[in-house]
């Protein structure tokens with residue numbers, strides 16, 4: 001019985017070892033925390049051909065029916081849109097639309113690093129916005145990311 005108990009505890013704690021609350025810069029709205037998994041040290045190193053899961057806690061500053069997440073990468077001072085982002089952030093990100101003002105939002109986003117990406121350290125900007133003609137920032141942050149070679 002005791003064995004079962006400690007194994008169970010170990011399994012519960014295991015994912016926490018590879019996730020990390022990271023430092024970020026706010027660029028709109030109220031962002032409470034950003035977690036990246038896996039990330040063993042900052043800046044987070046993401047091997048090519050793998051993906052990190054970004055978990056964001058923020059507080060909504062609007063009522064909104066529709067949401068959009070745009071992700072950008074800064075390459076030598078030029079911000080480029082991150083490829084492969086779906087326009088509709090109401091689906092597949094743990095968000096339930098519509099959202100209301102002052103609501104706590106917890107969204108998750110897979111951040112894929114393709115095999116052909118260069119080895120760079122870049123700043124990624126994640127911007128959750130209203131998906132309407134107002135195009136208002138709900139929560140925006142910037143954080144450094146390092147693309148590294150996959151381990152053999």
Ligand SMILES: *[C@@H]1O[C@H](CO)[C@@H](O)[C@H](O)[C@H]1NC(C)=O
Nearest residue numbers: 055056094104105106107108
């Ligand atoms: C999903 O959203 C709910 C409600 O906001 C939150 O309690 C939960 O922690 C979120 N899950 C993840 C994996 O972010």
